[in-house]
Amino acid sequence: MSSSTAASQPGAIAEASPLSLCAREPRVPADQLVAEMVPPPRFDSVRFSNYIPDPNQPSQTEAVRVLEDFAGGLGGAHASGAGKPGRRGFLGFGRSKAPKSPAGPRGVYLDGGYGVGKTHLLASLWHATPAEPSLKAFGTFVELTNLVGALGFQQTVQTLSGHRLLCIDEFELDDPGDTVLVSTLLGKLVDAGVALAATSNTLPGKLGEGRFAAADFLREIQGLSAHFRALRIDGEDYRHRGLPEAPAPFSDEQVTKAAYATEGASLDDFPHLLEHLARVHPSRYGALTDGLKAVCLTDVQPIPDQSTALRLVVLADRLYDREVPVLAAGLPFDQLFSEEMLKGGYRKKYFRAISRLTALARDAKGLVTS
Incomplete structure (x- = not known):
């Protein structure tokens, strides 16, 4: 057989x-695409508490602190751009001040090389955000563009506008058409009060240090750059940190x-x-x-x-x-x-x-x- x-x-x-x-x-089916916009099985149990920062990379510890504040600031009324009275702002800035208005930053971009734990942190943010799973969405850039293809642009906007948070892993800038499409979509969602978090891949020709540069991401999402705070995460690929070489075939x-x-x-x-x-x-x-x-x-x-x-x-x-x-x-x-x-x-x-x-x-x- x-x-x-x-x-x-x-x-x-x-x-x-x-x-x-x-x-x-x-x-x-299209409805299944929406229902499955949650962290994948590998990241079911990840939390900020079990992210292990490299002691030689203080930016990793700082990333956890900022993202915990970000999650804490998402507990307020939807689409208000503000947390409950006395809560932190969306990015954890000015803790003694009033929360930011909708015109302020509504998102964070995790900037770093592969294997520094960006997806772990992104999924931890999803888990830590005080909202029902149906009010939070997590997916890759490809999954988001596929959702638009399955539902249509307007229906996708309508479906995601009621969410508290949208996490986009591996934001791809290789296709200008898709970049404009998603940038426009995110603009609509920000207007509806949805907070955003993203990681990204390398733009062709922008190799730099072997990682994507935050400036390129902010430029490519055009008018949305003011809504993102870039958070740099330094470090080496944790999958190979202190581990033996890959097994021979x-x-x-x-x-x-x-x-x-x-x-x-x-x-x-x-x-x-x-x-x-x-x-x-x-x-x-x-x-x-x-x-x-x-x-x-x-x-x-x-x-x-x-x-x-x-x-x-x-x-x-x-x-x-x-x-x-x-x-x-x-x-x-x-x-x-x-x-x-x-x-x-x-x-x-x-x-x-x-x-x-x-x-x-x-x-x-x-x-x-x-």
């Missing part, structure tokens, strides 16, 4: 044929054996998986991986082109969000992207994907028993 056949039979068990990503073609035989022995694991040939990703919209990559206990890949090869590479980045993000271990045979993950790609405008995305896939590869080591 093929892995594709097994994927269509519920209740597949260990030693039966594993599942297959290539056999999945998920469909996600296993053999195809080892990966295949582990896939058959692991209930809920998928098994796919890497080149075929890349072809399948081209046929599935990136908004569905989360649904593509739902329910998987592990992803097993054979014959991992260099990424052939930039479009394929960017799709793999999205898949890596969704697997990382869902804490799905990745067991691979073939090329090591740090050799997936060509030298040209790693020097180009999407450099930061590729390094983030390498970082996250490496972390997931460590998680998968225990699946190989011999």
Whole structure:
């Protein structure tokens, strides 16, 4: 029985044929897109209290303090631009002063390199904000643009305008059209009294220190820059801080054996998986991986082109969000992207994907028993 056949039979068990990503073609209703705008499973339990600042990076400790104040200031009446009497302002400034008016800052942008814990802090802000989950939204930039595509612009504005807070992770500036679309959307939401928080990715050609510069973000969101306070977070990638090097890839035989022995694991040939990703919209990559206990890949090869590479980045993000271990045979993950790609405008995305896939590869080591 093929892995594709097994994927269509519920209740597949260990030693039966594993599942297959290539056999999945998920469909996600628009209303489900809204309901799922919450921190992903990896960040269900994150809080400011379990964020571990690097003692050599005081900006990380300061970020926690400012964001705790930010969350505390969101407990007041919606769309008033102010907290309850006596509460802190939205960004924790001027604690003895009256809260800021709607014309003041309504958001914060977390500025830092990959692996410094920006998503942990963003999700902690969502959890700490004193509002019902239905009044808070959390999603990536891609998920937000997909929501607009599914609902339409006006319906998206109407749906999100009643929220207390919108958190946008991985704000992407690679597509000018999408940037203008989301900038316009955020303007409408700010007018409705929604507080904003965001992290961002590298703008092509703005490599700097290997991280995105806050000035670029503020310029690209045009008239919204006055509504954001940029909060710099320095540090090195925590996923590799004090940890051993990424595990070497296993053999195809080892990966295949582990896939058959692991209930809920998928098994796919890497080149075929890349072809399948081209046929599935990136908004569905989360649904593509739902329910998987592990992803097993054979014959991992260099990424052939930039479009394929960017799709793999999205898949890596969704697997990382869902804490799905990745067991691979073939090329090591740090050799997936060509030298040209790693020097180009999407450099930061590729390094983030390498970082996250490496972390997931460590998680998968225990699946190989011999």
